Amino acid sequence: MRGFMPMRRAAVVAIAGALVAWHAPAQAQNNKTVLIPCVCELSGAGAVSGTNYRDGAHIAVNEINAAGGILGHKIVMHDYDTQTNPMVSRALVQKVVDAGAYVVMGTVYSGSTDVNMLVTEHAGVPQITGSEAPDITQKGDPYIFRTSSGSEKDIPALVDYFTQTLKVKKVAVEWVQNDFGKGGHDLFVQAIRKAGVQVVADVPSEQGQVDFSPDVAKIKQSGAQAVFVYVNEEEAARFLKEAKKQALTVPLVGDVTLTDQKVIELAGPAAEGAIAHVGLTVSAPVPSIQEFVAKFRKIYHHNTDHNGIKGYIGVYAIKYVTEMIGTFDRKAFAAKMHGLTLDAKKYPGMLLTTSWDKTGELSRESFMTQVKGGKAVVIATIPAN
Amino acid sequence: MAQFLQVLLSGLATGSIYALAAVGFSLVWQAAQAVNFAQGEFVMLPAFLVLIGEHWLHWPLWAALLFGFALSILLLGLAFKRLIVQPFGPDGGLPLVIATMALSILLKEAVKTFYGAEAEPFPSLLPNGTFHVGGAVVSVRDVLNLLAALAVVLLLTLFLDRTKTGRQMQAAAQNPGVAEILGVDVARMTLYAFLLNAALAAVASFLITPVYLAKFSNGESLGIVAFIAAIIGGFNRIRGALVGGLLIGVLDNLTATYVTLSYRAALPLVLLIAVILWRPQGLLGDEEARIV
């Protein structure tokens, strides 16, 4: 066992060093600050969404701090990268809860939120998530709150669009096999069948898939009168390009991503005519949203997607609710937020009037958008439900 | 029938992209006994070098392309060989594999941090039109991609078989000791293989990124498909990589269309296992010979 000693010494040093490193920053707060950490996807598959969410949140933090903070307390927001890994996200949420977080901002990916919300629930710390998967608010967790409505809220609007506006009897569904795509697919297929519409092609695709020719060929063959497209941004762009190439002329309708600014940029002219329901969109014809989008671009020199708005209004919601209860009480915070409506006229940081129900589910007005002339424009406004 | 033709032709086009990545991979494997786990990133990176030339340095597209091509050869050919492969000596084994895995992480993270995490559009170098063949819609770009892959393989085969340098490269790879005695500059020949690989990766990158879109994580799936294509086709034949790539592109689409959608990604894997177990030299490979 020659040379064993140095290795062991190295291990001890490594462990000891790490322990010292963790100890130091934990309790730096004084009574003039409040800890609102941002735990989100800064790397990995969710990096785009997570980074926008964080950047939006930081704009709000800077504005609020410049105006005196919350109840005179400056917000301290540190960022924690989950690497889009549920296990890491749980560790980090545990860490910020241990450090005394007042409210936790994040995570955006539902797979991560599913796990780390167990920690905030256990510790009684409110959590403002960017996730949209239905199950998040169906677990009876009294501390979880959304910043945009769950996909189950979008489905009725989409089904109405297919049955009443498009008046189709046969649809095809193109979806991506991850938790985002499957969530939307399962809800949509169930609801559209109930509405008496036949699903003639049910086409799952892979994340990162490049060649969508079999998908489009299958949909063409099926005789579908419209297609519901539920895939992530790059795949949406590739699908739109292939659909244009194979001259698939039926309406392509999606949720959130399909008319996203990034998708339009990536797909170019192929995105023209695509339709999507968006709960919160950077192209909403609302001055408050347009101002925010411009502000975001000025600060970060790139455009945000709706996740930037989610991060921004999440932090403002924390401010408004805390000022209503008049103290930093996590339990009272959660109780106050259930069943609360924040009117955007009185609470401008919300950008749009927003309500939360007893489960933390959110509702606000939403929009049907269509790509026209390289821009997503609103073709219908759907009231809050 | 139109559907069959459609997915077959699209599969060939996609497969030609896989083939380009796989050819360079075989070259490096043969010349340096190095399995390059960063091969996917080698195809991801050149497109970003072009984007840097275009958007950061504000050069015209042709200058940006030249810049990207030259820098790729410098970084992915010369620097890769000198800084990463060479220190391991003639047989790097597992530590070299680990080093290329770390390199793949480094390239991905560097692009993500310094350029951006979002996918970016990439200018298409080829005309955009489409035409009809027996009910199927074929884009001009797909056809040209396929022709480019065929041309590359043909030229490379001619180069290796018909030129003095090419034959020396083959000798250096097959038996470096004997080649050295016969007066072949083995170190130089090995370097050529690395430079060729970098050039092929850059060409592949410029051809595929208009379809793939430029994104830091593009190499993840592409790298694995390149391995699979190279192994299935046969490592010791350049045309093996071509056949392997085309086969995967086509089988992928046929599986998705006629067999299963949820397991569409499984077929190449099953094929890979079967080939390795029953015909490790690959479908076109010889038992012994090496390409270079």
Add this chain to the structure above:
Amino acid sequence: MRGHREAIGVAVVVAALIVAPLGQGNYIAYLLCSWLMLAIAAMGLNLTLGYAGRISLAQASFIGIGAYATSIVTLAHYPWVLGMAVGVVLCFVVGLLLGFPALRVRGHYLAFVTLAFNSLFFLVARNEDWLTGGTYGLSGMPRPRIGPVSTSGQLAFYYFTLAVALLAAVVLRLIVRSPWGRAFKALRENEVRAESLGLDVRRLTLLAFAIGSAYGGLAGAIEAPLVQYIDPGSFDVVQSLSLLLMVVVGGLGEFWGPVLGSAVAVLLPEALRVTAAYYLMLYAIAVILLMTRCPGGLIGLARRIAARPARRRGAAVS
């Protein structure tokens, strides 16, 4: 004498591990649990690769098999021990089957076969909703009870994990020190010679795979109640590659290598937090440098430094 010193060393480390999370909050305990869990999986891979010389890029899928088995069993209200046993036995059997290709092909080819296996496992775990919960995964796994004691608290679960990890390490130590262990090494060094010495190369290869995989299963049995959520993405090829990185960075074929390598992988993001977005790049550069300068990994590096202590001390004095 040296064995004695090692025993003292191990006792010190174990004592340090027992006091490490005290008064530290749940995060530290959780992080230490993740490290021990990964260390178990890496130890198994080290047996297959480091001792027997057979590469496997499928270790994450064995963690997955162990984690799914444990989750399914414990979610059906059977005890953790049963779930763990099912997982470990299943991994042993599947590992044995995956060992068969290793009888035919070596090196890079074997790497790709195991990599393909891992990718197939991912697809099955994602597609077979009825068993695995599909892309949503499984959640809410209870933590084990030991008699009257529940390990649902983070600290209690840490000591439980520590006990399992120590037990796993002791068993592995016995294996490595047994005639089998010596035979594994002979297999790695020179297969023909091993055969001529009368060793059953076939059986040894299969065993190396089976035992290494079973350790992956055990790690999975810890991960399920630790994270209380599993999904196919937690067990994809990338995880297998990072386990391989841990084993080689720590020191291939060194008993303590995987323990050190997994510690680096888990703790480094913490230690390098100040470097924010650059930490993965720094890690990658460090790995490349380590591999080019010292393929023996961190333990190899420590040995090299230990081999010339006089010169170093002299330098420090002057």
